[in-house]
Amino acid sequence: MVVLGVLALVALAAWLYLALGHGAFWRTGPGLPAGDDAAGPAGRPGVVAVVPARDEADVLPGTLPTLLAQDYPGDFRVIVVDDGSTDGTADAAARLGDGRLRVVEARDRPGGWAGKVWAMAEGVRAAGEPEFLLFTDADIAYAPGTVTRLVRAAEAEGRDLVSRMATLNTRTRWERLLVPAFVYFFAQLYPFRRVARDGARTAAAAGGCMLVRREILVRAGGLGAIRGALIDDVALGRLVKRAGGRCRLDLSRDVVSRRPYPRLADLWAMVARSAYDQLRYSPVLLAGTVVTLLLVYAVPPAAAVAGAAGLAADARHAALPAAAGLLAWAVMAATYAPMLRFYRLSPLRAAALPLVALMYAAMTVDSARRHRAGRGGAWKGRTVGRSLPDGTAAQR
Known part of the structure; x- marks a missing residue:
């Protein structure tokens, strides 16, 4: 009991720091201000949206029209970049388009480039010289006025x-259990x-919606500087900040993912x-992550139950x-409740966060297993190997 009590105190200290001192x-607020949309076209910089798309013919009809319908006063x-699709993605996009849409076929990907980052770069190449680039995903739908x-x-x-x-789907049981926690952990x-x-x-940054000044992207070395990035959004945020850029990241209900994840396997x-x-x-970082998750998330309920x-x-x-475990569990739940409310779910679900955290720990261990088995980064027929020191990655 003494050892368990000490571990519970450590977990409690961690949660007090996370709740009070971790940014x-x-x-979940406040989000972007509403403001006045009355400025004329002359007062607005040019924007080109770049949409990498690989086998997205079924998704685009529910998302691309919302982007084309933006009433941006400038x-x-x-630009939809067809990234080697086999399902008629380019034709599907063209049928949905108007005079503002251009569909381009990505050229063959050079060695060392992650598939999505190469498709993004192909979109930048076709965009010309707008002041802003809006990198978005094929499954993302936009509320009116979002670009403005x-x-x-x-x-x-x-x-x-x-x-x-983006707000993710929470229609199914597994989505309701795991999706809010995914955003919470991020x-x-x-x-x-x-x-x-x-x-x-x-x-x-969040890859579904990233508005970037083209000037800072050029100054930072362009997308070639993160060409092998599997987590392209975080890599882009770091690239911009290292170049002296100023960033902002918010949760949003105006940007919504239409991609379903109906099964646990998805x-x-x-x-x-x-x-x-x-x-x-890194196996060392993997072990440290698992131990930390166990200490911070599993110890509080275990100590509370065992102590009681x-x-x-x-x-x-x-x-x-009993006391330290219960307090740590309560603080944990209190920090998770706002995310559950954002997703319009009962705050009572927050008590189950330790179980969800253990599931994410298992997913992380499985991620290491998949990479070591040569199946890392699997996405629509592609896998990616370990990132190299210069930022490139072995593609398969």
């Missing part, structure tokens, strides 16, 4: 990268307020695809694990 990562064009609000935030605040994390790794803070080392594959890359393919059982049996030293 308020658990807060020059706005959309993104540009307004960039202009008013002097931001070089404005990113919005925010824990990259607290949004630290991303926005000048001088802070924390840098990230969500598992999404996480396992890149989790080991996040750990730089010990108190009922008049066991010595049971009060410490």
